Amino acid sequence: MPATEQRVLTGNQFMNGDTACAEGALAAGCLYFGGYPITPSTEVAERLARRLPAVGGAYVQMEDELGSITSVIGAAWGGVRSMTATSGPGFSLMMEAIGLAAMTETPCVIVNVMRGGPSTGLPTLVAQADVMQARWGSHGDIQAIALAPSSCQEMFDLTVRAFNLADRFRHPVIILADEAIGHLTERVVIPAAKDIVRTPRRMQPIPIPVAYEPFRAPDSTLVPLMPAPGKGIGAHVTSLTHDERGYPATDAPAHDRLVRRLYDKIALHTDEIIDVEEVGLEDAEIAVVTFGSTSRTAKRAVSMAREAGIRAGILRLITLWPFPEEQVRAVSQRVNAIVVAELNLGQVRREVERVSAAPVLGAHHAGGALMPPEIIFQSIKEAARHGQGNGRRSASDRPLTAV
Amino acid sequence: MAREMVADRHPTDLLLRSDRLPHIWCPGCGLGSVMSCYTDAVQASGIPVPLHVAVSGIGCTGRVAGYLSLDSFHTTHGRAIPYALGLKVANPELQVTVISGDGDLSAIGGNHLIHAARRNIDLTVICVNNFNYGMTGGQAGPTTPRGATTSTTPNGNYEEPFNLPHLLATAGAVYISRWTSLHVRQLRESMRVAIKKPGFSFVEVLSPCPVGFGKANDLGEGRDEMWFYRRRSIVDDNANLADVGLSMSEDEPIVLGNFVNRDRAPFRPAVEKWAIEEVLHGEA
Structure with missing residues (x-):
């Protein structure tokens, strides 16, 4: 092996979130990145353009995001871990191919460092408004796995985890970061290479059996072994739509069988994916459900609330999809009201309302700046008024919008 | 009356998924011949068959991959080339051939086509040009000749079509040829050369589409359409590529040949084998 840069930069690092994401990919063993520059994710591409060739991998700057994501899918079938990174407009262009990855059960990672939309929107400024696009953006009944980092450390850790989930489920995994985290610089502790957990891609052994069917799942994971x-x-x-042999099929039973298996392989194993963090919920009367950069300003809002005599805490969603329904429901049964804080006009709130036993209020802002703690604090105060006495009457149908 | 079987198998049977035949293509379509030329070229290439990989986009030609008993990938509309690029960069041992239609490659996938040629990535692209979108029932596309009637150009096509060899030569392809699906010997040999050629090679095959294109243009049955192309064909390897655009006129030739065969530095990025080993087995 030729002398190379170290693939895993073990030790204490000081780097921005995009760079930490790139380092997480390298540590996870990613060897192919197909990308197209777009703010605020460009630093991911820049870091990998320098680092990948030095560790024997390949960086290819494609002609557009359609090419980026499709080359990533091709590289996955070529036998390596592969990734792309983008932001809103590029993410929109990738939607069809994300469906291709889901349909052909291709493990790959797509990083979306969210910025303000719709359309070109705010290229350099934060928003968190692609939550529903990550879930429903590609046509057809499709599952989504999406993780939301809220620190540079998590940009590293969740990128590693995204590759593991991609190989575990043979499914495209989305990292829904946001501009504030992508461009934040803070300490990142990178473990030793031997301590980085790596879920192996389950490959079809060779020689293949006589009646080999590449798209038949061998066990209750419902995930077929991948043929090289x-x-x-x-x-x-x-x-x-294809049958277990991988041959095109146009009959309804084959379609239902395939789409259900693709759906169930994730729906029946959400416990392996869902991760949340509870902060100060032990005695809380109000729970703030939030994610990404907004979870950081939510901490300030919770402090303000506690200073004002309102016992508030945070349920931080690290996994956005599949949605942590059980975790949200359980918290909603312990508190008087829930405040959903997010840099969009109510995407996660809608999900929380679907499962919550307590009234739900929103603390929303369309983006362009970090969520001001005051907006969340206002919602907490209103929620506390709602929640007094017989607090679990009904969910609020009047979202709090501010600024 | 029983006929005597002269052979119970075809020499390229092993390269076809015989359990998927007969294919879906219409009587008179040229795609069967193209597929047969490709399987012959794979065998004649001297490259071990398991290393050959076929990638297709969407459309009638997009179905070729599914009939080949190779590792084969049927992707989304227009994206066969970036898919093939990812396969090739990740696994440079593979001999990757893209087989797709004119609409898939030069309309919705046109950007990838010119950029792959510019990069000179080591891919072979076989573009079956039937002058229309056949799968959807015969609509005009960027290769439809001026004046041709299709379901979306009922008064005749008023757009200038792409001259694909000229486009690809300008973009940087190192090997370019054009044949009709009737020129099976030349086509087979062209495909073999293209497969062996390092860098981006492009083979255009003019193919009759009696149902989607021929009928609307009074070209008769598949065989008549083939003869319409055949009798106008001239072979000129040294043709000025600016002049090889295609028209519907009986008076204008269809210029065929092995137009370009040159050398240029190929696309470099590739995943190294040792890197894959290092990832699998820890720090070396």
């Missing part, structure tokens, strides 16, 4: 190209297997991989 170039070994004489001769697997056909198609974006069309």
Whole structure:
């Protein structure tokens, strides 16, 4: 092996979130990045353009995001861990191919460092308004796995985790970061290479059995073993509805069987994916449900509330999709009211309302700056008034919008 | 009356998913011949068959990958080339061939086509040009000749079509040829050369589409459409590529040949084998 840069930068680092994401990818063993520059994710590409060739990987700057994501899917089938990074407009262009990755059960990672939208919106400023796009952006019944980092450390850790989930489920995994975290610089502790957990991609052993069917799942994971190209297997991989042989099928039972399996392989194993963090909820009457950069200003809002005599705490969603329904429901049964704080006009609030036993209020802002703690504090105060006495009457249908 | 079987198998049977045949293509379509030329070229290439990988986009030609008993990928509309790029960069041992239609490659996938040629990535692209969108029932596309009638150009196509060899030569392809699906010997040999050629090679195949294109333009049955192309064909390897655009006129030739065969530094990035080993087995 030629002398190279160290693949895993073990030790205490001081780096921005995008860079930490790139380092997480390298530590996870990513060897292919196909990308297209877009603010505020460009630093991910820049870091990997320098680092990947030095560790034997490849960086390819594609002609657009359609090419980026599709080359990432091709590279995954070529046998390596692969990733792309983008922001809103590029994420929109990638939607069809995310469906291709889901349909062909291709493990890959897509980083979306969210900025203000719709359209070109606010290229350099934060928002968190792509939550529903990550879930429902590609056509058809599709599952989504999306993680929301709220620190540079998590940009590293969750990128590693995203690759593991991608290989565990053979599914595209989305990192829904936001501009504030991508461009934040803080300490990142990178473990030793041997301490980085790596879920292996389950490959089809060779020689293949006589009646080999590449898209039949061998066990209750519902995930088929992945056939490697170039070994004489001769697997056909198609974006069309296909049967267990991988052959195109146009009958309703085959379609229902395939789409249900793709759906269930995730729906039946959400416990392996969902992760949340509870902060100060032990005695809380108000829970603030939040994620990403907003969870940081929510801490200030909770302090303000406690100073004002309102016992508030935080339920931070580290996994956004599949939605942590059980965790939110359990918290809602312990508090008088829930405040959902997010830099959009109510995307996660809608999900929380769907499962909450307590009234739900929003603390929303369309983005362009970090969520001001005062907006969340105002909502906490209103929620406390709602929640007094018989607090669990009904969910608020009047979102608090501010600024 | 029973006929004597002269052979119970075809020499390229092993390269086809015989359990998927017959194919979906219409009588008179040129795609069967193109597929057969490709399987012959794979065998003649001298490169071990398991290393050959076929990638297709969407459309009639997009279905070729699914009939080949190779590792084969049927992707989304227009994206066969970036998919193939990812495969090739991640796994440079693979011999990756893109087989797709004119609409898939030069309309919705046009950006990828010119950029792949510019990069000179080591791919072979076989573009089957039937002058229309056949799968959707015969609409005009960027290769439809001026004046041709289709379901979306009922008064005749008023747009100038792409001259694909000229476009690809300008973009930087190192090997470019054009044949009709009737020129099977030349086409086979062209595909073999293209597969062996390092860098980006492009083979355009003019193929009859009697149902989608021929009928609307009074070209008759598949065989008549083939003869319409055949009798106008001239072979000129040294043609000025600016002059090889295609028209519907009986008086204008269809220029075929092996137009370009040159050398240029190929696309470099590739995942190293040792890097994959290092990731799998820890720090070396």
